[in-house]
Amino acid sequence: MVLKFFKTGYLAVKNAFSKTGSLLGNKLRNLFHNPIDEETLEHLEEILYEADLGVKTAMELTEKIKGYHKENSALKPNEYIDKLKEEVIGFLGTGIHELAEAPKDKGPTVILFIGVNGAGKTGSVAKISHLLVKEGKKVLVAAADTFRAGAIDQLEVWAGRLGLDIVRGKPGSDPSAVAFDAITAGKARGCDYILIDTAGRLQNKTHLMQELEKIKRTCNKVIPEAPHEILLILDANTGQNGLDQALIFRQYTPITGLVVTKLDGTAKGGIVIGAQRELGIPIKFISFGEGEEDIKPFETREFVDALFD
Ligand SMILES: Nc1nc2c(ncn2[C@@H]2O[C@H](COP(=O)(O)OP(=O)(O)O)[C@@H](O)[C@H]2O)c(=O)[nH]1
Numbered sequence: 001m002v003l004k005f006f007k008t009g010y011l012a013v014k015n016a017f018s019k020t021g022s023l024l025g026n027k028l029r030n031l032f033h034n035p036i037d038e039e040t041l042e043h044l045e046e047i048l049y050e051a052d053l054g055v056k057t058a059m060e061l062t063e064k065i066k067g068y069h070k071e072n073s074a075l076k077p078n079e080y081i082d083k084l085k086e087e088v089i090g091f092l093g094t095g096i097h098e099l100a101e102a103p104k105d106k107g108p109t110v111i112l113f114i115g116v117n118g119a120g121k122t123g124s125v126a127k128i129s130h131l132l133v134k135e136g137k138k139v140l141v142a143a144a145d146t147f148r149a150g151a152i153d154q155l156e157v158w159a160g161r162l163g164l165d166i167v168r169g170k171p172g173s174d175p176s177a178v179a180f181d182a183i184t185a186g187k188a189r190g191c192d193y194i195l196i197d198t199a200g201r202l203q204n205k206t207h208l209m210q211e212l213e214k215i216k217r218t219c220n221k222v223i224p225e226a227p228h229e230i231l232l233i234l235d236a237n238t239g240q241n242g243l244d245q246a247l248i249f250r251q252y253t254p255i256t257g258l259v260v261t262k263l264d265g266t267a268k269g270g271i272v273i274g275a276q277r278e279l280g281i282p283i284k285f286i287s288f289g290e291g292e293e294d295i296k297p298f299e300t301r302e303f304v305d306a307l308f309d
Pocket residue numbers: 115116117118119120121122123124200233261262263264265287288289290294
């Protein structure tokens with residue numbers, strides 16, 4: 001389904017970045033005032049790397065700039081930045097990656113939220129629910145992080161605040177049972193979406209990964225196509241480490257989309273580019289604050305404009 005809330009996004013993203021001074025634009029404009037020589041190019045690669053675009057992407061972009069300079073040595077600083085932006089947009093493609101939607105009469109659409117502790121899963125369940133509700137969808141959230149009692153309460157507070165229907169498990173109970181109850185209830189109540197919060201998984205703990213497998217099988221029992229989405233939540237501050245985690249998660253489960261959180265608290269917005277490119281998993285949402293409005297569907301052009309502004 002198309003979420004229509006990205007009109008105001010550019011400003012929101014830009015504000016989030018400018019708070020922490022992560023805007024690449026200024027750094028790059030300063031840099032491109034220098035003659036484009038080996039030293040400048042090396043510095044360029046460093047700036048891109050430091051912004052967490054990833055080694056490969058930083059190198060490739062630097063090579064491209066070198067090439068452009070060879071073709072036309074009279075380019076202005078802003079023109080180099082425009083070239084970089086074009087390249088990045090070329091890597092990532094344009095348009096938004098829409099959320100999956102269950103076929104008509106085969107709903108609700110079930111979305112599983114996974115990731116390590118503290119990545120922003122519970123917050124993302126709440127914020128995305130809020131977006132969906134604003135689109136007129138009927139949403140139910142499932143507190144299936146039964147590992148920590150606090151996590152259930154946390155989602156319940158969000159649900160109360162945002163007026164979301166919630167199915168909660170008892171602390172210590174089987175998360176699959178919560179998923180089962182939630183989907184059964186959501187079906188009976190004619191919900192459009194069921195968003196399932198799960199416990200923070202350590203990527204090296206096999207039993208937690210097996211538990212995830214069981215949750216998936218349970219979803220599948222109630223609705224054969226479910227879960228329709230498995231979103232991995234990545235904290236932007238974790239940089240390359242976060243990408244490594246994602247690779248391990250992916251050994252255990254397909255991931256249909258990424259949600260990159262905490263873009264307000266980092267100077268490393270480039271992780272969004274590195275993540276989509278190096279993992280080949282589409283970024284569906286970016287989050288840039290703790291409030292329910294601080295999330296939006298990811299749109300390449302707008303993001304790149306904000307990042308390189
Ligand atoms: N500044 C900021 N904080 C965030 C963002 N997303 C989540 N948080 C905070 O990060 C902490 C962990 O988030 P939570 O959703 O509980 O993570 P979980 O353990 O994966 O469920 C909470 O204090 C959130 O308020 C974000 O985009 N920006």
